[in-house]
Amino acid sequence: MQVVWARTNSSTEKPKQEDTNNTKDNITEMNKVLVAYFSRSGNTRKMAEEIRRETGADIVDIQPVDDYTDDYQTVVDQAKKQIDSNFKPPSRIN
Numbered sequence: 470m471q472v473v474w475a476r477t478n479s480s481t482e483k484p485k486q487e488d489t490n491n492t493k494d495n496i497t498e499m500n501k502v503l504v505a506y507f508s509r510s511g512n513t514r515k516m517a518e519e520i521r522r523e524t525g526a527d528i529v530d531i532q533p534v535d536d537y538t539d540d541y542q543t544v545v546d547q548a549k550k551q552i553d554s555n556f557k558p559p560s561r562i563n
Contacts, residue, residue, distance in 0.1 A: 502524045503529060504521050504524075504527070505529040505531055506528070507530075514530070529562050529563075530562070530563040531560050531561075531562055532561050532562075532563055533559070533560055534559040535558070
């Protein structure tokens with residue numbers, strides 16, 4: 470599972486200590502939270518949506534340009550080859 474959770478402060482001011490917690494109540498209009506996720510089977514999507522609910526974040530679904538096959542072992546073998554060759558497949562954001 471890979472979920473990227475980024476929080477940025479659009480102000481040049483240093484955040485106050487009470488503003489540094491990643492909870493929905495502590496996120497002000499000066500802070501933005503983005504959850505970007507990639508989910509082949511839907512498990513990571515569920516976790517990303519939970520983080521979004523807890524933080525009020527924006528959410529982005531990252532998809533491969535070419536869809537993966539439904540055969541799990543084929544996908545595992547393909548992923549191993551891509552990792553070994555440091556290949557990053559083209560992706561799109563939904």
